[in-house]
Amino acid sequence: MRKIYVFDTTLRDGEQSPGVNLNTREKLEIAYQLEKLGIDRMEAGFPAASPGDLAAVDAVARAVKNVTVIGLSRSRESDIDAVREALKGAQDPCIHLFLATSPIHRQHKLRMEKAQVLETAQAAIRYAKKYFSKLEFSLEDAGRTELDFMAEVVAMAIREGANVVNIPDTVGYLNPSEYGAIFKYLKENVPDIDRVQLSAHCHNDLGMATANTLAAIQNGADQIEGTINGIGERAGNTAIEEVAMALETRSEFFGAKTGLVLSEISRTSRLVSKLTGMVVPGNKAIVGANAFAHESGIHQDGMLKEKTTYEIMTPETIGLKESKLVLGKHSGRHAFRDKLSDLGYDLPEDELNAAFAKFKDLADKKKEVSDEDILALLEERLVNTPEVFSLRTLYVTYGNEATPTAKLVLNGPPEEPIVAVAEGNGSVDAIYNAIDQATGEEVKLDDYSIKSVSQGKDAQGEVHVILSQGIVAAAGRGLSTDILEASARAYLDALNKLIEKRKTYTKRENAHL
Numbered sequence: 191m192r193k194i195y196v197f198d199t200t201l202r203d204g205e206q207s208p209g210v211n212l213n214t215r216e217k218l219e220i221a222y223q224l225e226k227l228g229i230d231r232m233e234a235g236f237p238a239a240s241p242g243d244l245a246a247v248d249a250v251a252r253a254v255k256n257v258t259v260i261g262l263s264r265s266r267e268s269d270i271d272a273v274r275e276a277l278k279g280a281q282d283p284c285i286h287l288f289l290a291t292s293p294i295h296r297q298h299k300l301r302m303e304k305a306q307v308l309e310t311a312q313a314a315i316r317y318a319k320k321y322f323s324k325l326e327f328s329l330e331d332a333g334r335t336e337l338d339f340m341a342e343v344v345a346m347a348i349r350e351g352a353n354v355v356n357i358p359d360t361v362g363y364l365n366p367s368e369y370g371a372i373f374k375y376l377k378e379n380v381p382d383i384d385r386v387q388l389s390a391h392c393h394n395d396l397g398m399a400t401a402n403t404l405a406a407i408q409n410g411a412d413q414i415e416g417t418i419n420g421i422g423e424r425a426g427n428t429a430i431e432e433v434a435m436a437l438e439t440r441s442e443f444f445g446a447k448t449g450l451v452l453s454e455i456s457r458t459s460r461l462v463s464k465l466t467g468m469v470v471p472g473n474k475a476i477v478g479a480n481a482f483a484h485e486s487g488i489h490q491d492g493m494l495k496e497k498t499t500y501e502i503m504t505p506e507t508i509g510l511k512e513s514k515l516v517l518g519k520h521s522g523r524h525a526f527r528d529k530l531s532d533l534g535y536d537l538p539e540d541e542l543n544a545a546f547a548k549f550k551d552l553a554d555k556k557k558e559v560s561d562e563d564i565l566a567l568l569e570e571r572l573v574n575t576p577e578v579f580s581l582r583t584l585y586v587t588y589g590n591e592a593t594p595t596a597k598l599v600l601n602g603p604p605e606e607p608i609v610a611v612a613e614g615n616g617s618v619d620a621i622y623n624a625i626d627q628a629t630g631e632e633v634k635l636d637d638y639s640i641k642s643v644s645q646g647k648d649a650q651g652e653v654h655v656i657l658s659q660g661i662v663a664a665a666g667r668g669l670s671t672d673i674l675e676a677s678a679r680a681y682l683d684a685l686n687k688l689i690e691k692r693k694t695y696t697k698r699e700n701a702h703l
């Protein structure tokens with residue numbers, strides 16, 4: 191299996207993401223984790239950019255032991271000197287020189303003719319080679335450079351002693367067949383091309399960074415450059431974890447692998463996200479929160495029967511504990527039963543169906559149904575008392591300058607639904623007054639408390655109340671995504687229990703007579 195070297199530039203190109211600014215301590219924390227991940231080369235920064243960046247590169251260079259540490263430099267002596275200064279303490283230093291080669295960059299940015307570009311790059315490589323045995327040269331915007339000129343620059347870099355020549359698609363312009371063809375062309379047309387490693391450096395402007403990088407590997411690239419989570423300038427760089435997992439998962443196709451410790455991928459991704467503040471989208475390949483999560487019933491059923499039906503790689507490979515079956519409105523009975531069994535419940539079919547119906551009801555109102563939600567649903571089922579009164583509909587009118595009013599319809603002992611309208615000091619008070627009116631029961635509210643069962647704006651509210659009537663008291667519990675409905679349900683639950691209890695008291699009192 192061919193080894194593909196990994197050049198990580200999270201600390202340099204990754205830090206070029208707008209809004210990201212890592213201090214030395216944060217860079218060190220990421221560097222240590224990248225070392226654990228097993229990357230081969232680490233671009234720690236651009237020392238000429240600022241004294242702070244130089245100091246951070248210096249700190250990283252002294253700290254990491256098993257990785258080549260790289261500093262970026264324009265093709266200028268002053269930048270090269272800054273890298274020399276920053277990498278003084280490195281065990282295995284390497285300088286990364288670059289100069290743009292495309293007509294657009296030559297004409298508008300550098301204002302140089304082809305010959306000047308060649309001369310400037312050559313002079314820089316010569317100067318840097320006096321101080322560095324390891325040197326990478328990048329043809330910035332190679333993707334939009336004439337092939338014959340690109341070959342000329344690459345040949346010069348090889349003659350001058352570059353160890354790695356990088357072919358960046360700086361603006362993410364190419365597609366996989368075009369990018370792959372460049373590597374093939376260089377392999378076939380540049381003398382002594384096998385004296386250097388060829389490197390792929392892609393940007394994701396058209397969402398093709400990973401595909402382009404893989405195409406480069408198929409056409410002879412020895413090294414890939416990228417960042418963790420694909421962060422970087424504009425739409426970002428190639429996501430290293432995507433390339434590593436594509437090579438791993440499709441090794442029979444690519445015949446190449448990185449040396450990464452794949453089980454460190456997830457941890458590295460979380461750390462980079464935390465320290466850069468760049469949130470990983472849920473649907474991001476490999477490291478997104480949903481990458482190993484399944485929501486729909488048919489998929490969940492497949493997963494429960496055989497994981498390979500819907501997973502081409504295992505979460506354990508990247509260091510996650512397990513896949514997630516997320517219960518939501520698309521879930522089916524198989525996944526629901528599995529969740530109940532995880533929570534320690536083994537329900538008979540009819541009870542399972544009843545609980546499943548309640549779950550679907552809740553799932554229609556909530557994005558995701560949590561374990562706490564399900565436990566609450568089950569507890570509600572377990573403590574079911576005969577319902578004398580139950581809630582049919584509830585309307586509450588509230589305005590900060592108006593008196594809260596509740597209108598409700600209850601099912602009760604009479605055949606016809608009972609309608610009641612009442613005002614109160616607040617919305618809950620109005621609801622409770624309306625229930626008292628509808629049921630004709632005189633009860634005292636001894637306690638009322640409310641808590642959230644799960645998290646988020648759509649969390650279920652759980653209301654607990656204690657009602658008393660003379661010496662009889664009963665507690666009730668109500669659950670709903672709406673706290674006013676939960677309040678009504680709790681009151682009715684307590685009232686139903688109280689009526690039930692009252693019968694036993696009456697029986698006992700009669701027995702005493």
Ligand SMILES: CC(=O)SCCNC(=O)CCNC(=O)[C@H](O)C(C)(C)COP(=O)(O)OP(=O)(O)OC[C@H]1O[C@@H](n2cnc3c(N)ncnc32)[C@H](O)[C@@H]1OP(=O)(O)O
Nearest residue numbers: 206236238239240263264265266288289290299300330360
């Ligand atoms: C594709 C990439 O990601 S390349 C890396 C990009 N990263 C960064 O730019 C981050 C760090 N950069 C910086 O802090 C600053 O740009 C510095 C310190 C490097 C330079 O700042 P300044 O001296 O103020 O120059 P400024 O950035 O405005 O302009 C860049 C100059 O470098 C020149 N230049 C650009 N690339 C190169 C190169 N590879 N080699 C030599 N000169 C270059 C430009 O032509 C321009 O020259 P000019 O001043 O003669 O017109």
Ligand SMILES: CC(C)C(=O)C(=O)O
Nearest residue numbers: 288328330331358360
């Ligand atoms: C410095 C080079 C390698 C670069 O970042 C790019 O071209 O995107």
